[in-house]
Every structure is written in C-alpha cells, then in structure tokens.
Amino acid sequence: MKTYRFLLAGLGNIGRNLLEILHTKQKILRDEYSVNLIPTVLADSSGVLSESHQNEIDLMAVINAKKAKRGVATLPHGNANISVLEALSHNPIDVVLDATPVNLETGGVGLELTRLALEKGVHVVTANKGPLALCYQELAAMSDFDDASKPGLRFSGAVGGAMPTINVGRSDLAAAHINRVEAVLNGTTQVILEMMASGSSYDEAIQEAIHLGIAETDPTLDVEGWDAANKLVIVTNAVLRQKATLNDVSVTGINTLRADEVRAVRMLGERMSLLATAEWMGDHYKLSVAPVPLADSHPFARLAGDEMAIRYETDIYGTQTLITTEHGPIPSAAAMLRDFLDIHRNSHH
C-alpha cells in the first residue's frame, strides 16, 4: 500500500466530481491498485481547508458544502487567509491535482501551483489547459516527460475529457511517425453546429447552449476556436514533439459561419465540424483549427453533440481513431484519476 497525500485546487464541476469519484472508488483503489489517497489540502476561490491532527478532512462534508455553493473557507478549520501556494509549501503533499479555472493570458494560479509543485518534486495532475498551452516546454522539462527521476506531470483531462488522446499518441504509437492528426476537440461547438443545422440561428443556438449548461456564459473561447487550438497545441508538443504555442495555429471559429451555410452543407449530406488539424509538411507540422464540411464518409461526420474524436495517421501503426462519448464533467474528472494512477505505476521514487 502506498499513501499519497494530495492537494486539490479548484472545486468546481471537475474538482467536486473528482472528490466524489475518489470517495466512491476508495476501496477499489486500495484493493486493486494498492493506493491510499489522503485529502490533505482542498482549495477553492474562498480559501483552503487543510488536514491537521485536529482535523481529518471529511470528503462527504466538503462535497455537500460545494453542492450547497459554499466555499471550503466556511467549513470548520477552513481558512480564507492563506493561499493555495502557501498551503502547498506548508503541508506534506505528494501530488497536486489542479482543477483551477483556465486563464489563457497568465496561466493563473494553476501555472504558479504547477511550477511550485514540480520545483518541490511533487507530482502534478492537471485538467487545466492554460499552463500547458502557455508553458508546455518549461513544465515538461521540470517533469518525468524530460527525465523519469523527476516528478510526474499528466494532463489527459485537459485534452478531450476521458479520451486517451495523449497516452495513445505517446505510448501506443511509440516510435511512429505521425503523418496527420485530425480531431474534433470541442464539444460545445459540436452542439451549437448541430442546432444551427436543425434550424436555429447562430445567436439562438448560443443562447440555448448556455441555457442547457453546455456553453459557458461567455462562450468566446469555444466558438472562436481557442479552446480547440489550445488542445491542439498540447497534442503538438506532447505527441508530435514539436514546440508550439497558440501563435503557431491558424484559428478560425464557428462565429464566422452563418446558419444558412451550415444548413446548406447538411443539405449536401455533409456535416460542418470545427476541425483541428496537424499536417506533416516534410519538416514541420502545419497547425490549424477551422470549420470544415465533412463528407458523410468521413469518420467524424456522424459524431453526436456529446462526442469528440481524434485520428492519428501513422507510418507503422496504420490509422488509429479514438471517439469519446461523454456527458457532463465526470469523465474529465475521471481522467485525473487515470493520470494519477499512471504516475503511481511509473513512479520509481
């Protein structure tokens, strides 16, 4: 049995569901994976809750508080006056689980937390695209991606929810040359495009998606293609091993489309999708995100609104296609558990 004391930052949809999964799967984690996970610091925008001799963290109490929209600082022993970075420095943490909100300008607290953890030799599992899209090379160089003796860094939940995008690309296609990557990496635009094809205007579709909780109140990152572009940047660095940032991606969003264009494509038996593409040009990959009409024979033409997909065309492994069908935040939260278990399996410390 190996014990890991964890810090979880961010208790929104993904973080809270991760706590529920860890609670539900506690027995299987002990019995089948010989892993004992101890919640040591939980942090949200209200402050932090730390374990101490006087206070063993009760996961169910935290889950119930979050369901009732209360921050951890309001709980007994909660503290609104120390930051998650201080909490990481002052507690014995083995793994940081980062489910903080995406900040694409600065990387936000997720970037600071990931840097500090890796510096301290603490493993990091993150579902936060921001730090990776901005600083992939720096963070990878501090982690086991660079040297197996360094702390683990995993981020599969940041790139397509529960779809094993990164693991398949890096491990299952080991030593391959990848000629082309095609992917549908943004679920929100899939839903909006489907609504437009079925008769809604762009604005109606956006409002409906917000109403259904599928789009965020400000859906800019999704509809302008930046969310998909971020994920493509991470795949390019992690799988294609080409240094890339957002500046290297030609990005066109679905906000450029009129509903009648989307419907005209559908009338032809095709399907408009926001497609992320990396194409090998002989000495580098050309990266783009753009709405593309897919012929009915294209393997992505029939993806439902709750599906994402990626397709790797390789030299020796043929073409490998992954499709994920997922509703809500649970599969992205589960990807963080998968990543933690991968670190555990690979851990030589």
Added chain:
Amino acid sequence: MKTYRFLLAGLGNIGRNLLEILHTKQKILRDEYSVNLIPTVLADSSGVLSESHQNEIDLMAVINAKKAKRGVATLPHGNANISVLEALSHNPIDVVLDATPVNLETGGVGLELTRLALEKGVHVVTANKGPLALCYQELAAMSDFDDASKPGLRFSGAVGGAMPTINVGRSDLAAAHINRVEAVLNGTTQVILEMMASGSSYDEAIQEAIHLGIAETDPTLDVEGWDAANKLVIVTNAVLRQKATLNDVSVTGINTLRADEVRAVRMLGERMSLLATAEWMGDHYKLSVAPVPLADSHPFARLAGDEMAIRYETDIYGTQTLITTEHGPIPSAAAMLRDFLDIHRNSHH
C-alpha cells in the same frame, strides 16, 4: 542507453516485418527511447540463428533470406539441430518476441517459450493468441501483471493488431467499472461479409479472400468465430479481470449465414458484422461472438473491410471507442515494438 538482447521466434509475416521495423527505427529507438536492441537469437521452422563472437547477426541478410523464402538454418552459422527453447536457455536473452503460429489445441511452441522465458525472468512480448487464450491466468501470474517485480508480459498485437485495445482498457480506464464491451475483432470476416453483401455467395467470398491473401487457406478459425472469441477471452481476462477461457464464450460464426440474409440486412440499411460482446450481468460478464445486424446509426456500421473496433461503456469514463484502420501485417508487428517499449518504460529491474 539500455541494451536488450532479444530472441525473436517466428519469421512469418509479422516476425519479418518486426525485423524491418527494428531496422528502420534503430536510430529513433536509440535517440528518443535510449534503447539498443541486439538480435541475439532468431528462430523459424528451419532452426535458429544465434549471435556469437564470430557472428553478429545482420538483420538485412535475414530479412532478405526470408523474403526469398529461405529459413535461418540455411544462413551461415544457422543451426537446424537446436530448438528455440534450447537457444533461449543457452543465450543471454533480455526479451523474447513471440511471433510463432497460433496453435489453439496445445499452445504450440509459443506457450513453451513464453513459460520458459517468464520462469527465467525474461520479458515476453507476444503476438500469438494461443498461449493467452489457453493459459492467460497462469502466464499473467508469472508476469508483471501480477507483481511489478516480475518480468514483463505484453500482447497488444494479439488483440486487434495496432489497436490499443488492452492498454486503453487496463490503463486509460483504470478503476472503472465496464458495463459492456462491443468489438469487431476479426478483419477477415469483415471483408467476406462485405463481399457477400455485394453479391458474392459465401463460397465465392471465401475463395476471393484466400486469393487476395486476406483469409488463410484454411479460414476455419476466422469464419467460425474462434479468432474473435480468442481475442474476447484475452480482453475478458486482461481488461475485465474475469477468468475466462473459450468454453465461456457462446460462439456462432459467419459460416451459418446465407448470402441472401446478408444482402437482406443491407437492403434494410443495416450491416451484418461478427460482433464480440461482453455484457455485465450484475455478477459476471456474459460473453458471445455472433453475426449481428448493426443499425446504420451503430458506430461500427460503417467500418471498412480493413477496420476493427472496440467500444468500452464505463461508469466514470463515458464510452470510449477505438477504431483501427490497417492493411497487412506491419501494424501488428509494430504493436510488438510498442509493447517492448512499454516494458522498457515500466521496467524497474
């Protein structure tokens, strides 16, 4: 740099292509994976060729001999009088690569070789379904599936070619409960059913598939469903963690179908496929292989003749679908390289 001396048994389509891949990828394996693979024993039905001070094995010479249909015993320093088991005992081998022919009655030399290697603490990568379908539990218990300090055992090429069936099921869906598995795991029957849907009789389709090199001269294992059933048995043991052998699978082949039935299904917009299914019954998985008409909306309804697929329905990871598109034996051979590199990555020895 870590050096692995390997024994490769079986130099048919998969074994020979693996040698070509190892030759082509030598530099990338050294530079990016810090791995140096030295051919130490190569064995085929003619005998063995072993490395010695007087004889460093020249991979290209062996590849060319095999292309010219010559056995390794005919090469300088080749030996027709010792068995591959003796060669394993008498040479310093770090990893056995088993590409020997499938024998579903006894397991054949592949089973003996795998047992001997694991007993000696030698890693095994196998593309041979026979030993696994017959003796999965015994072999897993001798390997790192049981205890990380034991030698590695990997077999992804035995279950769907280059499709990452096993890795995704075991690692990417870690700690999940899988409610249902559906899979198309036999490419030959896909091709034959497609020919029948297009107007061929069953016998014509078989003859054409043999002529094209897609079916073996005796296609019994494919058309009667045993090949798919074997793969399902391996998935059941390795991914679903239920002990199973062929006796636990209800098997119906496509040899029970008339061409007019296949065409009638197609006329309805559906598609006949040989579907392997594992369904959770509350306390065990019910296993079956049978021809099933798939509605046009089914994710496998549009698989081409050169495609296989598997779909895992889970509790926390949503539904994950994998599709492999592959021609010829290279992707199955590449799966053996993937497996070797996975052993290397996980190796704590």
